[in-house]
Amino acid sequence: GATIGILGGGQLGRMLSVAASRLGFKTCVFEPGGDCPASHVANYHFQASYDDTEALRKFGEAVDVITYEFENIPTSALDQLEALCEVRPNRRALTISQDRMNEKAFLQEIGLNVAPFMAVDTLEDMHKAVAEVGAPSILKTRTLGYDGKGQARLRDAGDADAAFAAMNGASAVLEGFVDFSCEISVIGARAADGQVACFDPGENVHRDGILDTTTVPASVPAALRTDAVLMAGRILNALDYVGVLGVELFVTPAGLIVNEIAPRVHNSGHWTQNGCVIDQFEQHIRAVAGWPLGDGSRHADVVMENLIGADMDKVPELSADPAVALHLYGKADAKTGRKMGHINRISPKT
Numbered sequence: 001g002a003t004i005g006i007l008g009g010g011q012l013g014r015m016l017s018v019a020a021s022r023l024g025f026k027t028c029v030f031e032p033g034g035d036c037p038a039s040h041v042a043n044y045h046f047q048a049s050y051d052d053t054e055a056l057r058k059f060g061e062a063v064d065v066i067t068y069e070f071e072n073i074p075t076s077a078l079d080q081l082e083a084l085c086e087v088r089p090n091r092r093a094l095t096i097s098q099d100r101m102n103e104k105a106f107l108q109e110i111g112l113n114v115a116p117f118m119a120v121d122t123l124e125d126m127h128k129a130v131a132e133v134g135a136p137s138i139l140k141t142r143t144l145g146y147d148g149k150g151q152a153r154l155r156d157a158g159d160a161d162a163a164f165a166a167m168n169g170a171s172a173v174l175e176g177f178v179d180f181s182c183e184i185s186v187i188g189a190r191a192a193d194g195q196v197a198c199f200d201p202g203e204n205v206h207r208d209g210i211l212d213t214t215t216v217p218a219s220v221p222a223a224l225r226t227d228a229v230l231m232a233g234r235i236l237n238a239l240d241y242v243g244v245l246g247v248e249l250f251v252t253p254a255g256l257i258v259n260e261i262a263p264r265v266h267n268s269g270h271w272t273q274n275g276c277v278i279d280q281f282e283q284h285i286r287a288v289a290g291w292p293l294g295d296g297s298r299h300a301d302v303v304m305e306n307l308i309g310a311d312m313d314k315v316p317e318l319s320a321d322p323a324v325a326l327h328l329y330g331k332a333d334a335k336t337g338r339k340m341g342h343i344n345r346i347s348p349k350t
């Protein structure tokens, strides 16, 4: 069988590897860290940094297609890999989602709504942005943020200087605070021939900036769920995308506002592992391997709960619960705020 190269060795890379091997593929993970979740299950692990051109060359030559589990792949590494092997999803999807300004510009270009925003590089920009966007608002680093890291909230204009200082000189974007009734996300997939399929939207609740639970079905009207899926389809087609993509949305009285997109399998799609015959990981592997997409229709109601840090203490009890499917990532150190695993609580489809 063919070998699928995966950039990044975290839990998403691990679950992609499992899905790939179930379809008869071999997987090869590129990850600078040693004892990483994906290295425990992948066939090969290239342990090297993204500026090691020799390791990148060997990796690119050893695999038949390259995909990734995180969006912050350095451009230089991408240049080198693209010359050796097809990278799916494509470069444009990656560069757009690497930078919140690019992302918002793209979403507006294709007619989707985003929160009011303005770029902030200097303290002067910051004051202009607060005057324009207002408060409450959130200042976010343009690149590299995840799990709510690299963000500072402004209750009022008086918080502007402190929020700016919290960016430590990084380019940022000020976003108006969206007074949402809830958050939902759509996990969409597009095959190499343009076939598009989306999973049912899930409803997301965050705790301390980190995803806590995803519930399907989402408690929003059917028409909104359809809107959300159509938006995901529009994004996938506009990017000529191949693979799985996560779209995070705010539900407001004025309709849906896109928060951000992720060019990869997504934490809010983990419910599909026990709610669908074909989950997001298999769907992604199918797409990047050039296969047709599978049937991702939902056959159960599911509540996905992340196991973060000390939540691991609940595992013995959870393992005895017949309604719970456990997914653990094999991480040794349960540090505060670290995603250690998740559970899917299953009930009959309503």
Ligand code: ATP
Binding pocket: 115, 138, 140, 145, 146, 147, 148, 149, 175, 176, 177, 178, 179, 183, 206, 209, 211, 248, 259, 260
């Ligand atoms: P991740 O990539 O892990 O989802 P992130 O660090 O990129 O997280 P965001 O998704 O931008 O962070 O924000 C995290 C959460 O903070 C959102 O899911 C939402 O609950 C809240 N939030 C972010 N931006 C806004 C906004 N403009 N208005 C209201 N709430 C927001």
Ligand code: MG
Binding pocket: 145, 146, 147, 260
């Ligand atoms: Mg994000």
Ligand code: MG
Binding pocket: 248, 259, 260
């Ligand atoms: Mg987010």
